[in-house]
Amino acid sequence: MSGVTERGAYERRMAEIRGLFESNGDGLRAIAARSALVDELVLRFWSDEVKTAPALGKGIAVCAIGGYGRGHLFPCSDVDLLFCIERGMEKPAKEPIRRLSQSLWDCGLQVSLATRMPGDCERLDEDNPEFALSLLDLRWLGGDEAVFFRLQDKSLAKLRSRDGRAIGVALARLTRERHAKFGDTLFHLEPNIKDSPGGLRDVNACQWLHGLRTGKRLILAGTAGQPSAAMEPKPVDPVHGDLLPGGELRDAVAFLAAVRCFLHYRHERDDNTLDWEAQDAASQQRIGLPVRTGERVDAAYWMRVYFRHARVIDKRLLREAETSGLQVEMPTAVRRYRAPDAAGFQVKSGVLELEPISAGGVDVALEPEIVLAAFRAMAESGASLSRSTEDRIVRAIPLLSANLEEGPGLWRGLAAILTGRQAGHALRAMHSLGLLELILPEFHGIDALVIRDAYHRYTVDEHTFVLIDTLHGMAAQPVVDRGKGRGRDGGSDGVREPRRELEEWRVRFGAILAELQNPALLFLASLLHDTGKGRVGESHAAESARLAQSVLQRLEMDAYDSGQVMRLIETHLEMSAAIRRDIFDAETVRAFAGRVQTHESLRMLTLFTYADIAAVHPDALTPWKAESLWRLYMATANQLDRSVDEERVHTRASTGGTGLGRKGEKIARVLALLPGREPQMEQFLEGFPERYVSTRSAETMLQHFEMAQRFAQDPFQMIFHHGATQSGSVVNEITLVTPDRPRLFAAMTAALAAWGMNVVTADAFANQAGVVVDTFRFTDTFRTLELNESERDRFLASMRDLVAGRSSVEKMLSGRRRPRRRAPRVAVETRIEFDETASSHSTLLQVITQDVYGLLRAISATLSDLGYNVEVALVDTEGEMAIDVFYLTSEGKRLTEEQEAELRVALLSAIEKNSR
Amino acid sequence: MQKIEAIIQPSKLDAVKDALVEAGISGITIFEARGHGRQKGHTEFYRGREYAVDLLPKVKLELVVSDEMKDKAVDAIINVARTGRIGDGKIFVSRVDEAIRIRNDERGEIAL
Structure with missing residues (x-):
């Protein structure tokens, strides 16, 4: 034979x-x-x-x-x-x-x-x-x-x-290396069902670990509780095995076995890649599904079944490894963490454990605040949940759902998780246990969702977590490569290594992250940006924005913050699209600047785009793309300061739907809010810079309009909004609507300084009729308004009196103690620049200097003392750098060269005096 | 056979690809590149900080075509990539001795 x-x-x-x-x-x-x-x-x-x-x-x-x-x-x-x-x-x-x-x-x-x-x-x-x-x-x-x-x-x-x-240790190492090849995630669009995390090789790893620990084999029985005759231990096999327990793990193994057989027959070789065509065919034939007859199932649904089984295997492997005292996943960087007293949990040796259920049967897993605080601790420390804590949270989900209160408290808890350095780690755990969907049901639509795209490697939910990981990674310290001693321009061949170059770009973009006023908004927008992919719609960005709207309402975020999140989600594809155009073309930059509108939005969109590209695929972000992104960022930042005065609202053109695009739509919306009074509203909006319209909601503009109708009662109309605590600081907002008059901007900054407030951002706009809308966002240096709620009304009344000149700013300032000076971490050299080309009728002044208390008051007082009118003001802070832009006129005209020279000297002197 | 190497503005890539496909050419290799010719680098200011823009982003295309297709391909690229401004790029054409399809060892123009 x-x-x-x-x-x-x-x-x-x-x-x-x-x-x-x-x-x-x-x-x-x-x-x-x-x-x-x-x-x-x-x-x-x-x-x-x-x-x-x-x-x-x-x-x-x-x-x-x-x-x-x-x-x-x-x-x-x-x-x-x-x-x-x-x-x-x-x-x-x-x-x-x-x-x-x-x-x-x-x-x-x-x-x-x-x-x-x-x-x-x-x-x-x-x-x-x-x-x-x-x-x-x-x-x-x-x-x-x-x-x-x-x-x-x-x-x-x-x-x-x-x-x-030693065999166990080697197995753990081989497993880590194998998982690393797959980016340490099982959520691949085209997974390898043998080698990917959660694949059949992980089932083998479970069996080996079990065998090494117990001396007994873990035997896989046949499907549906009916062991296959051929699978039973041979009579000669002296090692009696432990039969794999029934339920989800056995179902998972049976599913993967069926899929692998299907792939082998399909490919006619040992090729275990579940590519898109194979997914279509497998779903059509209902491979691995308990009922094999009936209608064909959708490939996306079938892939979700696959990921559910892969998750079960992944989790089982982690448990086997934990029981064996081995680490089969790349460890997260665990930081020492001391839980506050009465936190309801403890963190020891990188493992977070909820307090035991009390004798009275009280389980802290049912307390949403404690559970959220536990995930915050995970996000801050990188600790992992113990298996018993995981089980308790899963069991508690139905009751947690009933106990969960939405609103600012939930946002504070979520923001704290999102801004923790290991947020991705905590969010993945929340997602896997069903807690993330409990808080944000909108996320359910993208759970293990495969979107077929030639560039993406991960499922939509995993892409989101990788994006958040990437953002946090941008804040890490630079990695110093001492190996080759090359300078920035590389070696003698002039070729820079891509990895080294990317590290330089990461550090450069990472500096922008430190400049964000409220990073939690960027992370929330990142978490929600692709939720629309789970729905059918014209564009996923629009669908995501629609879903985000309801999230923001439930979290009761203020108009400014929710506006930032919404704008980022709506525009999240636009910077990627813009870098494919001619980024050196002024029109490309102008159009893009018109979409982002503010520096804060630009910073967020730039960071988002960087991380979004990097999260598509490990090799998707190249130095070439990073450089293009940076060039567009720079050009747009410059454009944003230089176009405001020229681009103004002309309501007839705007509502006619030409030229202003979405701004035109917004104007039409605000007019619709005032049936019968459209002409008055049109008159109010006429002549405001377009940026005013772009950065305010229709409701906010309506509020400003109503304030302008009350000038007869009080010409100094103000609204004050006390902000929520974010990342340890509270950013408040005050808006003044009033007929224009000299020294107004200076009076507001002086009044805020008199109360000890530190302006973070501000803008000042006026319409054709001379109605001024000045908005200041500021921190409360002495926490007066935060600690004394009753002081808020007095503050608003006092601001009115100070701006109206009914009480003395100087007197109040002289009694005000200045906050303690701290040595700056980054010294900023003062630069004063004038630009005659940005506007046809005003002079642009840009002041860049160290951000210190009282700076804005010092600058605006100088402008006012010299008799210059502030047509538009844009005040911004980036870390320790203040960047203030003013469009100035002198008696309705641009400044002369002599006036500019005089102003430069006066400003340098005022800034220097204020810094002492 | 002729090898065509074209260095073009990145913003023209999609249009050039479409033009080449329309001309009957589908095999193209694309590289992200940086460089400058007469379009020298310059300095840009961003919020008070100075940045040197020494090398500009470009895209390099490589394609090998039969002798008859050479002019058609070159014209397709020029027609789309030309703006008339400095920085539009360059095209280099050189002779190719042999082409081999690795899968089945086909040689010559049939392997293109």
């Missing part, structure tokens, strides 16, 4: 197995059947050899190892054989083993063959831990049984007792 003659019979039997699989879809039975078929073949070939040379019947054991040893032979998997031979049998066995191997190859099998003496298997070969792992699945096929038992009971027992721990 030879392989050539047997090939036809083998192929017929293989076709039968395939036919059975195609009719019943049972992958576990198919792989067991192929394993049994190969067993027959090997034994037949070997018995032929023994018949020819009876001496081979002693001293040689034929064994299966690896997947074949487990009785799992997928249709195109290799066959791993081990010939265990006694000393002295090497020579007589050599030729028969070669012939057997040849026969198997002739049958069409891919055979990996090893020959060892029992003693060779007693030690771990550090360079080949895979062989030791394959021995853990050893199975006797035939030959000398005594040799097999010597190998199993003596040599392998020694291997386990002496090197068991």
Whole structure:
């Protein structure tokens, strides 16, 4: 008998197995059947050899190892054989083993063959831990049984007792390395169902870890609680296995086994990539699903089933590893964390544990505040939840749902998680336990969602978490590579290494992150930016914005903050699109600046775009793209300061829908809010810079309009909004609506300074009729308004009096203690620049200097003392740098060169005096 | 056979690709590149900070075509990539001795 003659019979039997699989879809039975078929073949070939040379019947054991040893032979998997031979049998066995191997190859099998003496298997070969792992699945096929038992009971027992721990450590390392190749996530658009995290190799890892720990095999039973006959332990197998518990893990293994069989038959080789075409075909045939007949299922739904099973396997592996004291995932950088007293949880050695259920049965897992604080601790420290804590949270979800209160408290809790350095780690855990969907049901639509896109590698939810990880990674300290000592321009060949270049770009963009006024808004927008992909709509950005609107309402965020989040979500694709255009073309920059409108929005969109590209695929962000992004950022930042005065609202053109695009739509919306009074509203909006319209909601503009109608009662109309605490500081907002008059801006800044307030951003606009809308966002240096709620009314009344000149600013200022000066972390050199080209009728003044208390008052008082009128003001702070832009006129005209020179001297003097 | 290397403005890439496909050419290799010719670098200011723009972003295309297709391909690129301003880019054409399709060892123009 030879392989050539047997090939036809083998192929017929293989076709039968395939036919059975195609009719019943049972992958576990198919792989067991192929394993049994190969067993027959090997034994037949070997018995032929023994018949020819009876001496081979002693001293040689034929064994299966690896997947074949487990009785799992997928249709195109290799066959791993081990010939265990006694000393002295090497020579007589050599030729028969070669012939057997040849026969198997002739049958069409891919055979990996090893020959060892029992003693060779007693030690771990550090360079080949895979062989030791394959021995853990050893199975006797035939030959000398005594040799097999010597190998199993003596040599392998020694291997386990002496090197068991080392094998476990090697397995953990191999697993980490394998997972790293897949970005440490199971959420791939086209996963490899064997090697990806949550794949079949992880099931094997669970079995090996279990075996190393308990000395017993973890045996996979057949599907539907009906063990396959071929899967049951062989009578000769002296190691009684632990049967894999029923339920979700067994279902997951059965599912993956069916999918892998399907892929092998489809690809006709050992290719385990579940590509898009395979996903379509598998979903159409309902591969792995319990009910195989009926309507075809959607590929996205089928992939969600896959990811649910992969998650189960991933979690089981983590538990096996934890029980074995091994680490199979890349550790998060765990920082020391001390939970506050009565926090309801503890963090020890990187593991977070909720307090035990009290004797009275009170479970802190039912307290939303405690649970959110626990995830905040995870986000800040990188700690992981203990398995019992995970179980308790899962059980608590229904009651947590009833106890959860929405509103500012929930936003504070969520913001604290989002801004923690390990936010991605905490969010993934929340998502996996169902807590994220409890807080944000909008996220459910993108759970394990596969969107077919040639560039993306991850599912939509995982892409979101990678994006958030990337943003936090931008804040990390620069990585110093001392290896090659190259400067920024690289070596003599002028070529810079991409990795080094990317690190430089990361640091440069990371500096922008430090300049954000409220980073939590960027992270919230990032979390929600793709939620619209789970819905059918014209554009996912618009759908995401629509979903975000309801989230922001539930969190009761103020108009300014929610406006920032909404604008970022709506425009989140626009910077990526803009860098594909000519970024050196003024019109590209002007159009893009028109969409982002403010420096804060630009900073957020730039950071978002950088991280969004990086989160698409590990190689998606190239130095070339980073550089293009930076150029556009710079050009747009410059454009934003220089276009405000020129681009003004002309309501007839705007509502006619030409030229102003979305601004026109917004004007039409605000007019619709005032049926019958449209002409008055049009008159109010006429002549405001377009930026006023772009940066205010229709409701806010309506409020300003109503204030302007009350000038007869009080010409100094003000509204004050006390902000919520974010990242340890409160940003308040005050808006003044009043008829224009000299020194107004200076009066407001002086009044705020008199109350000890520090202006963070401000803008001042006026319409054609001379109605001024000045808005200041400021921090409360002495926390007067935060600690004394009753002071807020007095503050507003006092501001009115101070601005109206009814009380003395100077008197109040003289009694005001100045906050303690701190040495600046970054020294900023003062620069004063004038630009005559930005506006046709005013002079642009840009002051860049160290941000210190009282600076804006000092500058505006100087402008006012010299008699210059502030047409538009844009006040901004980036970290320790103040960037204030004013459009100035002198008696309705631009400043002369002499006036500019005089103003420069006066400003330098005022800034220097204020800084003392 | 002729190899055409074209260095163009990144913003023209999509249009050039479309023009080449329309001309009957589908095999193109694209590189992200940086450089400058007569369009020298310059200095930009951003909020008080100075940045040197020494190398400008470009895209480099490489395609190998039959001798008959050379002029068609070159014209397609020029027609779309030309704005008349400095920085539009350059095209280099050189002779190719052999082309081999790795999959099946086909050689010559059939392998293109």
